[in-house]
Amino acid sequence: MAENPNPNTGSKERKVKGKVEIDIQKCKGCELCTAACKEQALSLSEGINIKGYRYIIANNEVCTGCVNCALVCPDAVITVYRTHPKKKPEDVTPTDIREQLQSLVVPVK
Ligand code: SF4
Ligand code: SF4
DSSP states (O other), X not given: OOOOSXXXXXXXXXXXXXXXXXXXXXXXXXXXXXXXXXXXXXXXEEEEOTTSOEEEEEOTTXXXXXXXXXXXXXXOOEEEEEEETTEEEEEEOHHHHHHHHHHHOOOOO
């Protein structure tokens, strides 16, 4: 039996849900985050921000909290919140993620 390519559209409820907040006035509309989002939860606005850039809008209904968008954003304007039914909401910031990644990096010999 073929698997559902997008688990968020299936009948099974997600265990972890995400919520993305974007500092739209600092976004420059480079769309690195939209390319990194497998759920296609991010899109460019029609309007522009104070710098004259179209900014990113998040559809939190499909966000899984994977934090890919926050990792690739060069300006660190994305904050991802994760919720788990059995755990307290957890705030994951780009700084937290970078620190986690740095602790995993093994030096090349
Ligand atoms: S990667 Fe960051 S700066 Fe670029 S469009 Fe996304 S939120 Fe905006
Ligand atoms: S946290 Fe993951 S699913 Fe949610 S908007 Fe960012 S890249 Fe997409």
